[in-house]
Amino acid sequence: MTRHLPKLPLLTLVLLAAACAPKKPPAELQAPPATARPETPAAAPMDRPATVETGASSIVPGSQDDLRAQTGGDTVLFAYDSYELDGEARATLLKHATWLRANPNVRVTLEGHCDERGTREYNLALGDRRANSAKNFLATQGIDVARLSTISYGKEKPAVDGADEAAYARNRRAVTMVMSR
C-alpha cells in the first residue's frame, strides 16, 4: 500500500545568526621578511605592461598613470609558488616608495595575484602573501602602513589570457594600485 509521507516541504526559512559583533582579530603576525636573493635579471626576461611616457601632459600627478610613468610600471612579478621579492621586484618597489614619498596624500592597495596552476583557495592565500611581501617592503622603506592596504585576488583576475609559462609568469604578480580618493 502506498504510504502517506509528509508533504514535500517548500523551502523553509531558516535564518542563521550570522550578523556578527566585531571580533577581536588575532594578534597580527609579521610576515617573514622577504629574503635577499641574488639578482638574476637575465633569468626573468618578462614582458612588462606598457608604460605611459614620462612627461605626458595628460597625466594627473598622484594618479595610477603617474605612478606607472614615474616608476616604470606598477607591477612586480614572482616565481612559481613564491612570494619572495627578487632584485627586479625590489628595484621597482624602491621606485614606488620614492613616488609615495613624493605624493604623501596618496594611499595604495597592494594587490596579490597568482597564475591559474594552483588550487583556488591556496591561491587566495598565496596572493595574500605576495601582497604583503610588497606592502612590507614599502613599509621598510619608511612608508606609513596606514597608507598601505592589501587584497588578494588569488587566480581570479589574471593580467593576461593564456595557458603557457609566458602568461603564467605575467600573472604571478603584485600590483601597486592608487586608491581613489
Added chain:
Amino acid sequence: MRLILFTAALFAAPAFAQSAPLRVDINAGLMQPMPIAVPAFAPGNGASTEAGTTTQIGERAAQVIANDLKSSGLFRPLDPAAYTTTVGIDDVLKPDFPAWRTIAAQALVTGTVTANPDGGITLACYAYDVFAGAEIARQGFVTTAAGWRRAAHKCADLVYSRLTGESGYFDSRIVYVSETGTRTKRIKRLAIMDQDGAGHRFLTSGQNLVLTPRFAPGQQTITYMSFENNRPRVWIYTLGSGRQEAVGQFSAMTFAPRFSPDGQNLVFSMAVGGNTDIYRFNLATRSTTRLTSGPGIDTSPSYSPDGTKIVFESDRGGSQQLYVMNADGSGQSRISFGEGRSASPVWSPRGDYIAFTRMGGGRFGVGVMRPDGSGERLLTNGFQDESPAWSPNGRVILFARGDRSGRSGLWSVDISGLNERRIATPLDASDPAWSPLLP
C-alpha cells in the same frame, strides 16, 4: 539470480585499483549496467493538475527515474520502443513478467500518478525483480503537483537503494559557480540546480566575484566567499529569502568556508598579514576560535561527518599536503605522502574516504584516500581537475574540470573511478557542492 549482487560489484572496485598506481583507467568497464525497464507511470485517474494531466506526469516521471538510474552508471534503462507490453493501472500491481523477460529487463520500475482533491498528486512507486517475478520495493509519495519531479527522484532513490544496498542520492541539489567571459574578464555567479540539472537558477547577479559555495546541513543556507565592496570575506546566503549576509567583522580576508555537520559552526581560513590559518566561528555565540597557527598556509578545512575531526591542507612542510586534526585544533598530523601536492580535501559524508586534488607533472587530478592516508587512488586526470565534492551517499564525486582555453565545467566520477561524465550546465562552471538528500 539476486539483484542485490550489485553491492559486491561496487565493493570490488578498490581491489582492482590497487594494481594500478595512482591512475585508474575509467574505460576498464568491469561492470555491466543492469538492464531495467521504466515504463510510463499509469494514470490513477484522468484528472488534470497544474503540472499537467496524470498521464503526462506519469510519462515525465518515468523519464526522470530512468535518467537518474542511468546517470549512476549502474543501470541501463531499456529503450521504451522495445517494450512488448503497455502498463495500465492493473499491471502496476501484477506486472506481465514474461513480457518483460522477453526484452531481458532484469528489473522493472513502475507505478501510478493520481491527482488528489487538494490539487496535489500521489506518486506510487513499485520495483520488481523480473526474473524472480517478485516485488522488491514499493513506496508512495504525496506532494504538490509541481513536486512530481522530487517524488520521481525519491522513487529512483528507493530503487537505487534497494538494488545496491547504498543510500540514494538523486533527490538532492548542486550549488556551484557559473562562469562566463574570458579569463581576464570572468563573470562569476552562484547558481543552484537539481542534481539532474532541472530547476536551474542563479542566486547572485555577477556584480561581485563569488567563490566556493557549500551547503549547510539543513540546506536552507549556503556559505560562500564574496568580494563585495572589495572586501573578500565569507558570506551566508539564505535560499528562502535570498538574503545575503557577511560573517563576522574581520578586517582580514576570510575564505574557504564550510559548515560543521551540526550546522552550529563555520570553519574557514583567515589571512592576516600574509599568514593564513584556520578558524572556527560559532554562529550562535559569534565567537571565533583559532585552530591552527604557524607561518604556513592552512586552508580548505572539511569536517568529518561525526564532527570530531577536520581535514585541511597546509604547506607547513614545504608544499601543499593534507593534515587531520581534532575539531579543537589539537593533534595535527600529516596524512598525505604521495607524489606531488595534495590539496582541497573533502571528507566523505560516509566518513570512509577523503577526496582531494592532486597536482603533479603539469596535471591536476581528483583522488581519494582513507582518513589515515592509506589506500590513495587517483580517479581522474586532466589539465585542471579540482574542487571535489561528495554526493550525499559518498559514492560519487563531483569536480570542476578546466581546459587550456580557460573553459571549465562540472564532471562526476564514481569512487571506483568508473562512469566519468559531464554534468550539463547552462554556462561554464566551477566549485561544485552537493547537498545532502532533501528531507
